[in-house]
Amino acid sequence: MGCSPYYAATGTHPLLPIDITEATFLQPPPKSLLSTTDLISRRAIDLTKRSEDLARLHSTVYAARCKAALQFEKDYTITIKDFHFKKGALVLIRNTKIEKSLN
Numbered sequence: 001m002g003c004s005p006y007y008a009a010t011g012t013h014p015l016l017p018i019d020i021t022e023a024t025f026l027q028p029p030p031k032s033l034l035s036t037t038d039l040i041s042r043r044a045i046d047l048t049k050r051s052e053d054l055a056r057l058h059s060t061v062y063a064a065r066c067k068a069a070l071q072f073e074k075d076y077t078i079t080i081k082d083f084h085f086k087k088g089a090l091v092l093i094r095n096t097k098i099e100k101s102l103n
Helices: 005-010 036-075 096-102
Strands: none
Touching: 005 036
């Protein structure tokens, strides 16, 4: 996808680490100090938006992943091979990363 889920959902980069499932980033920052009642009301508004925004975020990220997978298949159609091994067949795998670390 090339960007964070936060950026995909909001179109801006995060300033502080947040929990994306809490949806506390959906409201603009307060202009002054807020009372407890104001904080509770803002949180209630955030929680009502949560399911719709997470569903939109999921669909955006899922669509980007599908698009990236299709692009990968398109770019590497020549090198991607499906050998159709049967269940239980012995397959020899070469792991060059381990070979390089052992040499």
